[in-house]
Amino acid sequence: MKDLARLRSSVKESVELALNQQIQMEMISSSKYLAMAGWCDRNGLDHCAGFFYNQSEEERKHGMKLFHYLCDQGGTAFSPEIPAVSQEFDTLRSVFEGALDQEIAVTDSINRIIGICRREGDYATEELLKWYVKEQMEEEYIARRCLELIDQIPSDQVYYLDKKLASVTYDGNPFE
Template sequence: MKDLVRLRSSVKESVELALNQQIQMEMVSSSKYLAMAGWCDRNGFDYSAGFFYKQSDEERNHAMKIFHYLSDQGGTAHSPEVPAVEQEFDSLRAVFEGALEQEVAVTDSINRIIMVCRRENDFATDELMKWYVKEQMEEEYIARRCLDLFDQIPADQIFELDKQLASVTYDGNPFE
């Protein structure tokens, strides 16, 4: 019976495991960004809070995209357990440093999934992951640019940085 179930799935076990780990990572990212949004709200950084609420939603959507893909391919997608995340930060800069650190970790994980896909000749999942590669380029770019702003704005004008986040969008590829 197990062989029949495996035949119904076009996703190899190693790829399925990696994708389920990525679902968890995306949900952890969502939880971290929600905590960052809450910290920003508590500390008067309204626009930064809005930015991180949006990021939290995006990360959940990233997880759901993989979840649905796995299910659609006949694999088993697991609802992940999400551990507690840090709720307090030393500064707004520390929040953004944490965001960049998380995005770099997600990028590394996406790259590992692609290596597994290529080893297993799983071209369909490899194709799906191309979208995530582009998304991670954008996510890291935005986080780095936000941190660059900290170096350009005097510490006593940090609320100006917060206001600038209301207009942060990304429409292109920084590598074109």
């Protein structure tokens, strides 16, 4: 039966493997953002916490989108193992540096998968991944902008950034 399912899958084995790795990466991102939210909560940064809680849920949705895509295409999606993530950060800046580093890693991974899709002639998966490319541009921009704001405000006024993050929506840019 498994061989029959493989014959019906429109996803090449190399793409399926890469997508399963990406699902894991998205779920790890979700876990990291949840840890960041918890740190912000513990440090009285309610809006930053809310921002990271939303980021955590968004990353989980990104992973689920890929999971469903693989299943819908006749591939095999695996429930990923999620390793423990750090729960502590030195400063709010280090939280956002971690967020930016994570987003850059996700962008690099998406770009790598697009390269695999092109080599394999998997145009359907490449089309799906165009959405992720656009999403990553936004995610990196927001993290970079937050770091710029952190650098511009005195450390005793970090709550300015916290208030600014209360207006973050995924349909617009809070910094414009």
